[in-house]
Amino acid sequence: MNMEFLQHIEWSRVIDLGIVYGLKILGALAIFVLGKWIAKVLTRVVKKAMEHAKVEATLVSFVGNMVYILLMVVVILAALNNLGVNTTSFVAVMGAAGLAIGLALQGTLSNVGAAVLLILFRPFKVGDFVEAGGTAGVVEEINMFSTIFKTGDNKVVIVPNSSVIGGNIVNYSAKETRRIDWTFGIGYDDDLKLAKKTLEEILLADDRIHADPAPFVAVSELADSSVNFVCRAWVNTPDYWAVNFDTVEKVKLVFDEKGISIPYPQMDVHLDKEEAAA
Template sequence: MDFNLDSILSILSVYGLKLIGSILIFYIGKKVAKILTKFSRKAMDKAKLDVTISQFIGNVVYGALLVFIILAALSNLGVNTTSFIAVLGAAGLAVGLAFQGTLSNIGAGVLLVFFRPFNVGDFIDAAGVMGVVEEINLFSTLMKTGDNKQIIIPNSSIIGKNIINYSKKETRRVDFVFGIGYDDDLKLAKTTLQEIIDADERVLKDPASLVVVSELADSSVNFTVRAWVKSADYWGVYFDTIEKVKLTFDEKNISIPYPQMDIHQN
């Protein structure tokens, strides 16, 4: 009994202080990790970094600090952390390979947040989809189409292809092609198109609009009409101009050719 008690006291004298020290290292280290993580998030908020990316970086910082603290606590107990780190690295590699697609989406999400090819509220064409951006998170981008459907696109699909941002610039050019018959008055049609463009207050004076004959087609003489507008006015000007041209051409007896088929009987 004395031998067993002496053994227990001997073990406690050797490992007791180390155990208490490891507990203190873990407890105090965890508190310090939370403080440092909170400090880093505040710094990112002051830098006006996107909330999504600041949260992601904060979680990474806290996780890395926590791993370091656990290793320090184990090392204080006399545990060989070298083999532990090797096992942890192998496990991390296995997890990384298993979630390769997910990790690529996270990486792409970070790039989208940092480089800002588009923002929430922009109208874009990305990964073959057109719509308004509603949300950008670490895994995917949420877009709303013109007919009010929500589309969720993996970030890796967006970052690897061309991105067209229709909202990035303040102005856009509206392009039209209008055809008239060969027997119609060319000068009258050109003057009419210019008057329609000039009468629209949404069309900018600078850069100047353009109305030119661009093609002598098989069944029509085609005009190319180009007008600069504010990006927000693009579709309004586009649809209104097409309607106005049709109504005005009808009033002035300017024809708009359409395909016809002549059938002859012997």
């Protein structure tokens, strides 16, 4: 009878413990599932609010991911707390582990920090033509670790964010207009006034060149082999290279038609009479 009574008590304890911990496990699972659903809903709400405010897509994606991660950390801690796990100690252990991981991954984390700066201060956005980190191209993506460029010859260049933020950034797409500068040289024997008038006519005839500010043409230098003109004109940023190349070609063709020479570097050598006789 005593053995049966003891076995009955042990099974009662097992059942009681099973019920208690089973409820805790079910509660933890419920907290996790419900918390995950709430985290997704709140993340969508935050993203839609930012999109409604016309925030850049890169920033929307970044903030949405950060919100979701933070909410999921809270959900996991709540689920563990429901199981009876001492979350205070758990947070301390995670903090120590995070510090160790951070020291081991300083370079990687510096890229993450640089990504935050790029997204917050937005020196450029996806689609801009940018020179940064030793490369130049159209920005295709800004992620947590790198910025992806597509160069003019269709190569993909992946640059660490720390390299991008650590140097000069030149954004050629930031402004709607850009100024083109040319230097054209003519011979010393050519008609200077005719050459200047010709350059002005070429610039004024191009509809892509802005009338305000007006194109500028002036003599800039009396060089060793040529008289140099500086020409400046404002165009829409997308028209920059087309106008640049077309104008150089047009100047050469019109100068040839009007007999205006474009000299090349040359050197006159004068020999002494005695040396020439020898």
